Amino acid sequence: MRELKMRNQTTLLYSTAGLILTLGLSYAAVPLYRAFCAATGYSGTPMTDRERYSDASRLHPTYSDPFNETKDTERIRISFSATHSDQIPWSFVPEQPEIYVLPGETALTFFKAHNYSDKDIIGIATYNVVPDRIAPYFAKIECFCFEEQKLLAGEVIDLPVFFFLDKDMLEDGETRDVKDVILNYTFFSARRNPVNGQLEPDTDLSKYRVGKDA
Numbered sequence: 001m002r003e004l005k006m007r008n009q010t011t012l013l014y015s016t017a018g019l020i021l022t023l024g025l026s027y028a029a030v031p032l033y034r035a036f037c038a039a040t041g042y043s044g045t046p047m048t049d050r051e052r053y054s055d056a057s058r059l060h061p062t063y064s065d066p067f068n069e070t071k072d073t074e075r076i077r078i079s080f081s082a083t084h085s086d087q088i089p090w091s092f093v094p095e096q097p098e099i100y101v102l103p104g105e106t107a108l109t110f111f112k113a114h115n116y117s118d119k120d121i122i123g124i125a126t127y128n129v130v131p132d133r134i135a136p137y138f139a140k141i142e143c144f145c146f147e148e149q150k151l152l153a154g155e156v157i158d159l160p161v162f163f164f165l166d167k168d169m170l171e172d173g174e175t176r177d178v179k180d181v182i183l184n185y186t187f188f189s190a191r192r193n194p195v196n197g198q199l200e201p202d203t204d205l206s207k208y209r210v211g212k213d214a
C-alpha cells in the first residue's frame with residue numbers, strides 16, 4: 001500500500017480499500033435519498049458515483065497537473081456549511097469549518113447534531129455544493145445524508161462524511177480552476193407516510209433554494 005503524506009494535520013486521510021468496502025455497504029440506502037432529492041428538485045446535488053470510488057486508482061492524491069507534469073496541483077478548500085429547517089428542533093453544525101484537499105485525496109469530516117426537543121426526531125439531509133458545476137466530481141463514499149437519521153430525545157450524534165474530489169475535474173475546463181468549494185447541508189425533519197411507508201419532509205421545501213452557482 002502506498003504511503004500517504006499527512007500534509008494537512010486537520011484532515012484524516014484514508015486510502016484503505018478495506019475501509020471503503022465496509023463503508024460501501026451502506027450504498028443500498030442511496031435510492032431513498034435520491035428519491036427524496038428528485039422530489040425536491042434540487043440542483044447542484046453531488047453525484048455518489050460508485051464506479052468512481054470502486055476504482056482504487058482514483059483514490060490517490062493527484063500531485064501534478066494532467067496537462068503539465070512539472071506543475072503541482074493546488075489544494076482546494078472545502079468549507080462546510082450546515083442549516084436546518086425551522087421545524088426541526090435540533091442544532092446542526094460542522095465540527096470543522098474547512099479542509100484542504102488535492103483532487104483524488106479522500107477526507108473525512110463530521111457534523112454534529114443535537115436534539116434539544118423532548119421527542120424523537122427523524123431527519124433527512126439534503127446537500128448541495130457551490131459552485132454546482134463541481135458537483136459531478138464531488139464523490140461521497142459515505143455520508144450520513146444517504147440515510148434517515150433518528151435522534152432520540154436529547155441525543156447528540158456525530159455525523160460523518162467521507163468524500164473526495166475526482167481527479168477528472170482537472171481535465172474539465174469548467175472545473176479545473178475551482179479552488180473553493182462549499183459543501184452545504186440542510187436538515188429537514190420527516191415522518192413516514194402511513195399509506196405508502198415513504199418518508200416525507202415536514203416542511204414546505206419550496207422555501208428552500210439551494211445549489212445556485214454564484
Ligand SMILES: *[C@@H]1O[C@H](CO)[C@@H](O)[C@H](O)[C@H]1NC(C)=O
Binds near residue numbers: 068070071072
Ligand atoms: C508547466 O508548468 C511549469 C511550472 O509551473 C511552468 O513553468 C511551465 O510554463 C508550464 N508549461 C506549460 C507548457 O504551460
Ligand SMILES: *[C@@H]1O[C@H](CO)[C@@H](O)[C@H](O)[C@H]1NC(C)=O
Binds near residue numbers: 184185186208
Ligand atoms: C445552504 O442551503 C440553504 C437552504 O437549504 C440555503 O438557504 C443556503 O443559501 C445554502 N448555502 C449555500 C452556501 O449554498
Ligand SMILES: CC(=O)N[C@H]1CO[C@H](CO)[C@@H](O)[C@@H]1O
Binds near residue numbers: 115
Ligand atoms: C436539551 C437537550 O439536551 N435535549 C432535550 C431533548 O430531549 C429530552 C427528552 O428526554 C429533553 O429532556 C431534553 O431537554
